[in-house]
Amino acid sequence: MHQLIFSVLTLVSFGFFAFNLRKIAQNIHMGLPLDRADRKADRWRTMLLVALGQKKMFTRPIPALLHLSLYAAFVITQIELVEILVDGISGSHRFFQDSLGGFYTFMISFIEILSVLAFIGTIAFLARRNMLKLPRLSMNELVGWPTLDANLILVFELILLSFIFTMNGADEVLRQQVNQTNGFAISSWFGPLLFGGITDTHTLHVLEQLGWWGHILMVYTFMNYLPYSKHLHIFMAFPNTFYSKLDPKGQFTNMQSVTNEVKLMLDPNADPYASPTADAVPSRFGAKDVTDLTWKNLMDAYSCTECGRCTSACPANSTGKLLSPRKIMMDTRDRMVELGDYKRKNGADTDDGKSLLGNYITEEELWACTSCNACVQECPVNIDPLAIIMDLRRFLVMEESKVPTELTGMLTNIENNGAPWQFAATDRLNWANED
Amino acid sequence: MSIQVRTMADMMASGESPDILFWVGCAGSFDDRAKKITKALVKILNHCKVNFAVLGTEESCTGDPAKRAGNEFTFQMQALMNIEVLNGYEVKKIVTACPHCFNTLKNEYPGLGGTYEVIHHTQLLQDLINTGKLALADNGTFKGKKITFHDPCYLGRANDVYEAPRVLIEKLDAALVEMKRCKTNGLCCGAGGAQMFKEAEKGNKEINIERTEDALETSANIIATGCPFCNTMMTDGIKHFEKEEDVKVMDIAELIANAADL
Ligand code: SF4
Ligand code: SF4
Numbered sequence: 001m002h003q004l005i006f007s008v009l010t011l012v013s014f015g016f017f018a019f020n021l022r023k024i025a026q027n028i029h030m031g032l033p034l035d036r037a038d039r040k041a042d043r044w045r046t047m048l049l050v051a052l053g054q055k056k057m058f059t060r061p062i063p064a065l066l067h068l069s070l071y072a073a074f075v076i077t078q079i080e081l082v083e084i085l086v087d088g089i090s091g092s093h094r095f096f097q098d099s100l101g102g103f104y105t106f107m108i109s110f111i112e113i114l115s116v117l118a119f120i121g122t123i124a125f126l127a128r129r130n131m132l133k134l135p136r137l138s139m140n141e142l143v144g145w146p147t148l149d150a151n152l153i154l155v156f157e158l159i160l161l162s163f164i165f166t167m168n169g170a171d172e173v174l175r176q177q178v179n180q181t182n183g184f185a186i187s188s189w190f191g192p193l194l195f196g197g198i199t200d201t202h203t204l205h206v207l208e209q210l211g212w213w214g215h216i217l218m219v220y221t222f223m224n225y226l227p228y229s230k231h232l233h234i235f236m237a238f239p240n241t242f243y244s245k246l247d248p249k250g251q252f253t254n255m256q257s258v259t260n261e262v263k264l265m266l267d268p269n270a271d272p273y274a275s276p277t278a279d280a281v282p283s284r285f286g287a288k289d290v291t292d293l294t295w296k297n298l299m300d301a302y303s304c305t306e307c308g309r310c311t312s313a314c315p316a317n318s319t320g321k322l323l324s325p326r327k328i329m330m331d332t333r334d335r336m337v338e339l340g341d342y343k344r345k346n347g348a349d350t351d352d353g354k355s356l357l358g359n360y361i362t363e364e365e366l367w368a369c370t371s372c373n374a375c376v377q378e379c380p381v382n383i384d385p386l387a388i389i390m391d392l393r394r395f396l397v398m399e400e401s402k403v404p405t406e407l408t409g410m411l412t413n414i415e416n417n418g419a420p421w422q423f424a425a426t427d428r429l430n431w432a433n434e435d
Numbered sequence: 436m437s438i439q440v441r442t443m444a445d446m447m448a449s450g451e452s453p454d455i456l457f458w459v460g461c462a463g464s465f466d467d468r469a470k471k472i473t474k475a476l477v478k479i480l481n482h483c484k485v486n487f488a489v490l491g492t493e494e495s496c497t498g499d500p501a502k503r504a505g506n507e508f509t510f511q512m513q514a515l516m517n518i519e520v521l522n523g524y525e526v527k528k529i530v531t532a533c534p535h536c537f538n539t540l541k542n543e544y545p546g547l548g549g550t551y552e553v554i555h556h557t558q559l560l561q562d563l564i565n566t567g568k569l570a571l572a573d574n575g576t577f578k579g580k581k582i583t584f585h586d587p588c589y590l591g592r593a594n595d596v597y598e599a600p601r602v603l604i605e606k607l608d609a610a611l612v613e614m615k616r617c618k619t620n621g622l623c624c625g626a627g628g629a630q631m632f633k634e635a636e637k638g639n640k641e642i643n644i645e646r647t648e649d650a651l652e653t654s655a656n657i658i659a660t661g662c663p664f665c666n667t668m669m670t671d672g673i674k675h676f677e678k679e680e681d682v683k684v685m686d687i688a689e690l691i692a693n694a695a696d697l
């Protein structure tokens with residue numbers, strides 16, 4: 001009976017997870033094409049350093065260590081999950097214990113120690129978020145769901161860890177009743193401390209089962225909660241860093257569609273169809289909605305963990321401007337999910353009449369950006385909010401002609417006399433003869 | 436007093452070709468403060484007998500502010516016209532004292548058909564000193580002075596050039612003091628992304644004021660930078676705090692020219 005319940009539960013969990021992953025993939029595919037398949041070796045290295053090695057986290061060592069303990073516990077515990085699956089389906093108890101012997105004891109001990117560290121880390125993160133009130137963790141854009149999301153996941157983590165110790169602790173006491181021991185690093189003394197007073201074997205069995213079921217239930221809950229949460233970053237960090245922009249941060253894309261038109265303007269004899277990309281002219285210049293962004297911009301949005309490191313480094317934000325690069329990413333994700341759901345319901349060619357620019361992001365935010373790249377530099381998973389800001393600006397300027405007045409003057413000057421100020425091109429060398 | 440500088444056209448006419456083109460940039464050509472930086476650099480180049488030329492009236496805006504303002508058309512018009520001129524003179528190597536020109540020429544022109552070796556003037560100065568072409572006089576100009584370096588975003592984060600300017604400051608007889616936010620964490624001066632040419636959006640502070648506070652905290656006598664726009668922003672910040680007497684804002688090229696008695 002147990003085995004049947006377990007198998008059904010497992011199937012349903014993985015099925016629902018796969019269903020949600022497909023939605024995520026579909027949403028990312030709403031973006032425009034972009035070639036990021038080059039320079040494989042550099043990409044692997046970036047992914048190993050930034051995602052696996054969490055290189056960029058370590059600019060702030062204390063949160064980095066706490067985060068690492070949670071992360072390591074998460075990754076290593078997945079090994080134990082293999083045994084849980086085998087035990088659950090076959091009805092065995094600690095399937096690998098006998099065959100692996102000392103190595104098994106080592107592995108579980110390792111997991112237990114990491115779990116304790118993770119427990120401490122989780123409490124510290126909860127305290128920091130709810131008691132310390134760090135500015136970057138208590139801004140407007142986090143009010144409501146984002147804050148609840150962050151706390152929920154930490155509470156999930158605590159419950160999950162408690163179940164692990166209930167399971168291993170009760171199991172240990174049962175062993176000791178027949179003068180044996182599992183010999184795991186923590187539960188061999190912590191188990192008796194918790195449950196040593198219980199002599200009734202049946203109660204201990206129930207506790208052990210409770211821990212086991214609780215653990216797997218929390219794992220499945222966690223897994224299926226991820227697609228709705230900023231915690232998706234634990235998966236997305238890997239592809240997202242792999243497909244990082246590898247060019248210098250200051251290098252912005254040259255819009256091919258514009259090149260074609262400018263070449264035509266400069267050379268009336270040019271063949272408009274000569275360029276191989278002439279047929280790839282986009283429906284508009286720049287981006288108004290998520291469908292005008294590239295798939296990488298959209299993957300960025302799914303990878304954002306809302307940590308706010310970008311925003312706390314943003315010069316515009318720290319001087320009170322409306323712009324927050326984190327909000328740019330959160331808005332992009334929210335809009336992508338909204339539009340993706342709409343299209344799945346009403347057909348791929350439909351549109352709900354809303355857009356990222358306007359309904360989510362305002363012009364005032366966009367014009368506050370100095371393109372300083374601080375946000376890009378800071379992001380622990382190599383997200384590029386600036387690329388989105390620039391594409392939205394391009395739409396404002398090239399499609400809507402919505403340019404701040406002073407900038408109109410600057411642009412006219414460049415067009416008329418080749419400098420952002422009103423100086424004659426013929427005066428360019430005057431400095432050499434002045435005092 | 437005029438300063439000796441030759442143009443590409445001039446050199447071409449006499450059948451010569453320079454080793455390197457000095458891209459002066461709009462600020463370096465027209466802005467009164469930046470023109471001084473241009474001249475300091477030219478003095479050094481002349482002193483070291485660098486075989487260089489400028490484009491003079493044939494130079495035009497790289498298009499950087501237009502691109503950052505979202506107007507890709509104007510940017511590419513400028514870029515394609517400049518590339519035609521540069522390729523026409525078969526330019527191979529370019530030095531510039533403006534990180535915005537540097538970034539655009541180095542990173543954004545290749546995709547449009549203009550590929551050159553582009554260096555920032557601090558890199559060239561470092562090279563001149565390393566190869567022994569430029570010697571700093573022991574004139575005590577900077578003795579006992581504290582200098583802090585403000586990283587221009589388009590030199591530092593955008594292109595990972597952090598060392599060259601610092602190596603140069605360390606060659607002076609002065610102490611390099613870092614601001615709390617420096618190198619990769621450096622705070623923008625507020626001018627980038629075409630902000631130089633517009634009023635800031637609504638907020639509670641100007642970015643250059645925030646950055647000037649960082650600099651004043653170090654109690655440096657000189658704020659060094661390597662960008663004409665950063666120079667303007669920091670100079671304005673110093674004026675805001677009425678510290679013009681105590682703190683000077685100077686370009687690395689000016690510091691080196693002073694130290695070399697030029
Ligand atoms: S690039 Fe723009 S959004 Fe990013 S930190 Fe700088 S000013 Fe803020
Ligand atoms: S974009 Fe990066 S730095 Fe900013 S909140 Fe998201 S994950 Fe954090």
